Amino acid sequence: MEIERKFLVRGDFMPEVTESVHIVQGYLSTNTNKIVRVRIRGNKGYLTIKGKPKGISRFEWEEEIPLEQAEQMISLCGSTVIDKTRYLVLAGKHTFEVDVFHGSNEGLVVAEIELGSEDEEFIHPSWLGEEVSYDKRYFNSQLLRHPFKNW
Numbered sequence: 759m760e761i762e763r764k765f766l767v768r769g770d771f772m773p774e775v776t777e778s779v780h781i782v783q784g785y786l787s788t789n790t791n792k793i794v795r796v797r798i799r800g801n802k803g804y805l806t807i808k809g810k811p812k813g814i815s816r817f818e819w820e821e822e823i824p825l826e827q828a829e830q831m832i833s834l835c836g837s838t839v840i841d842k843t844r845y846l847v848l849a850g851k852h853t854f855e856v857d858v859f860h861g862s863n864e865g866l867v868v869a870e871i872e873l874g875s876e877d878e879e880f881i882h883p884s885w886l887g888e889e890v891s892y893d894k895r896y897f898n899s900q901l902l903r904h905p906f907k908n909w
Contacts, residue, residue, distance in 0.1 A: 760808070760818035761876055764896055767867040769885030771856050777846040781857075784835025788899045795899070796823075796831040799844075803828025814876055814891045838902050849881040862905035868896060 783797035795806040803825045809817030832839060841860040846853050852871050859866040868890070871880060890896045895904065 759815055761815045761873045763814055763871050763873065763889065763891045765869045765889050766887035767856060767869050767885055768887030771847055771885045774847045775845045776848055779844050781842050781844050782832060782839055784832045784839045785899050785902060786831065793899050796828050798825065798828050798832065801825060840898050840901060849883050852880050859906065862907050863901050864907065866906040
């Protein structure tokens with residue numbers, strides 16, 4: 759199970775970044791019950807299946823796949839891909855993944871944190887803005903259909 763909370767970013771997180779990586783991802787299925795995603799993160803490929811969200815929790819299965827297979831699968835997605843840079847920021851015992859979007863989602867910056875339980879406490883850095891965990895517009899699969907630039 760993946761338990762994840764999402765927040766808009768409203769301040770300068772860059773001084774706290776420990777690592778960054780470029781990500782391109784496409785979707786082979788985005789129906790309401792499951793999402794099948796292919797991702798290239800740096801120089802590695804991944805195939806991910808996510809179940810229907812139940813609050814901030816949902817089933818997630820992910821497997822590393824050969825980069826060339828990921829590239830072939832992403833080519834099936836055409837021009838409808840998510841392009842972003844992910845920055846890792848430590849906050850206490852947790853790591854925020856801050857995604858700075860490019861292309862049709864330019865200007866959108868979202869921080870995600872994975873938790874062990876839905877009510878787990880965590881540090882809220884000063885740059886953390888409004889929570890959008892329950893707003894489906896911020897799901898990456900939705901940003902393909904309704905890009906941030908069109909809001």
